[in-house]
Each structure stands twice: as structure tokens, then as C-alpha cells.
Amino acid sequence: MRIAIAGGHGKIARHLTRQLSSRGDAVVGIIRNPDHEQDLREDGAEPVVLDLERASIEEVAQVLRGVDAVVFAAGAGPGSGAERKDTVDRGAAVLLADAAEAAGVRRYLMVSSMGADAGGQGIEDKVFAAYQEAKKAADEDLMARDLEWTIVRPGGLSDDPGTGLVHIARHTGRGSIPREDVASVLRTVLDDPTTSGLVFEVISGQQLIATSLRALRD
Template identity: 60%
Template sequence: MRVVIAGGHGKIALHLERLLAGRGDEPVGLIRRPDQEPDIRATGAEAVLCDLEKAGVDEVAAHLAGADAAVFAAGAGPNSGAPRKDTVDRAAAVLLAEAAERAGVRRFVQISSMGAGKPPEPGSDEVWAAYLTAKTAAEDDLRTRDLDWTILRPGALTDDPGTGLVALSDPPSPRGRVPREDVAAVIVALLAAPGSHGRTLELIGGDTPVPEAVRGR
């Protein structure tokens, strides 16, 4: 399976690329900077330079040509301001989804966030509110598209080693934490899970093995 991953140098994406390559798939990481290429290649993935804040839909569709699936794992990052939450967390996600349609890549997994899907709480930090607003808009756009999409909303992300045990459910779910490595493992399982098409799922750490949690959806 050839899987093109936007935000290919992100922490979840690097785990995802390693897992996919390890089982014989062909992960492709879209990255913004040439200096990120060695990290991508170290996972066993192919690195492709493509800045989603500057690229047009035809360029992105060309990178998606021949792929079996696309994963949106990009994010503006914790040190970015409100404007980049819109240009990355919303606009880049919309661009990738439009390019997937154009390239005929039907399977599409979008990493969102718990808290998306509703207005930010009154008094929220401006940047956090912009982040949730952008994620919500990206979700709303994806639901209108003729793709086999799944939206995955992880809880608070950690760099702890993955446990392989999660709680995956329809929203709303309790707040919780989840290792990035486990998020990546869930995405691998979702890619081959047609029962998750057209679903919005929330993810936190739990006590159910990843394959079983995904099958249960």
C-alpha cells in the first residue's frame, strides 16, 4: 500500500512511516524543508518536498498519483500563532483532500483533535481557539467530499512509548491522553478498515488492543 502523509516530519507521521515501512508498505512523507529528508529516509519512507502552504492543488495531486491512501498529519505546531493554524490546520487539510479527489485517491484519514466539532469554550486562549476552529472547518470540508474518509480526534498527545492499548469511540468520549505512537498504530489499522469510512472517532489511552479497537468500529 502506497500511503502519502502530509506533515511527514511530524512526530505522529514519523511513527506512522516507520510502522508502514516495517510491514512492507510504501510510505511517502510530504515535507517542507530539505533538511528533514534524512529523518524521513531513516524510517524507511520516501521523502517528497512539498510545502502545503505554497503548493497548488495540481502539484499536490501529482504527488498523490498512484497512491492507495492519503493521511493528513500536518500541524502548525505549538509555537505558531493563530494565522498559521488557519493556513496549515485548515487550508492545508482542505488542499490535500481536494488533491486526493483530483488524483483518484479515495482513502483519506485526517488527524484532528478532541475538542473540534464545536465552538471553543468562552475565555479560551486565542491560539487554542484558532486551532480548534481550524480543525473544525477542516472536518466540515472533508465530510462534503466524495472520499472514503475517516476523521481521528486524539486526546492530549504524549511522547510516551506506545502501549498498544487504546479506547476508540464515537464522540463524545472522556478526556484523556494517548501516546503518539499509539495514534500511529491506530491509523495503520484504520487504513484497512472499511467500517471506519465516513466516521469521526475519538482516541485516548485505554485497555483494548489496537486491532480489536478498530475492528469494533
């Protein structure tokens, strides 16, 4: 497969890139900062420098032509304000979907946020509320499209080594998960077309990823 990952220098994206490239898949990593190009090459990706806050649909579509799937793993990141939560976590995700449609790419994986279906409701922190609203809007935009989408909503993220054991459900309750395991979930979803149309949360648990996904579908 040939997969394009938006936000290619993020920790989840880099784990996913290594997993995919190590088994022979081709990965295109879309990044904003050219200083990160060498990191992506070392991970086994082809870096493409493109600012998804400023790029046109056609510029992004040019990058996506010939890929089998896209993964949105970009984010404004800690320290960014409410405005960038909207321009990146919503706007860039929508742009990637527009470009995927223009390029004829059907498969779209979204790295979302636990609780995104409620948006910013009841959240006192204005920036975090804006982040959740942006994630909700991006998810709803994607769900309304005629694409083969899957939306993955991880719990609290850690840099602990992955265990390969998870709990996947429509709503899992609070919990955390290593970024490496989130990447493994994304890789498993990429390999399984029956996950198209699913929206789920994921935290660490006691089941293998494929088993937990199968239980969700059943």
C-alpha cells in the first residue's frame, strides 16, 4: 500500500510510519517544517513539505494522487490557541478530505479525540473546549462524505512502550493508551476494510487489537 499521513512528524504518525515502512508499505509524510524531513526519511517515509493551513485543495490533491489511503494525524499541538485548534484540527482535516475526494482516494482514517461527539460542552478550559469543538466538526464533516472513513478516538496519550492490548468501544470510559498502540490500531484498521464507517474510542485493555475490533463490529 501507499499511505499519506498528514502531520507526519507527530509521535503517533512516526510510530505508524515505522510500522508501515518496516513491512514494505510506501509512506508519504506531509509536514509543515522542512527541518523534519530527515527524521521522516530515517523512519522510512517520503517527506512532503506542505502547510495544510495555507495550501489549496489542488496542491494537496497532487500529493495524494496514487495513494491508497490517507491518515489525518495532524494537530495544532500544546501551547496553541483556540484559533489554531480550528484552522488545524478542523480546517486541515476538512482540506485533506476535500483533496482526497479530488484525487480519487477513498480511504480516510481520522485520529480524533475521546469525547469529540460532545464537542466543548461542559468544558471550562476555553482552549480545550475549542479543540473538542474542532474535532467534533471535523468528524461530522467526514461522516457526511461518501468516503470509506474510520474515526479513531484515543484516550490520554503516553509515550510508554506499546503492549498490543487494548479496549475498543463506542465509548470506553476514561483511560490512557501508548501512542505506539494507537499507531498499531491505525495499521490494523488500514488492513481491514470492514472497519469502514466505524467511530470508536480506544484505551489500553486486555484484548488484542483485532479481537477488540471484531467485538465492536459484532
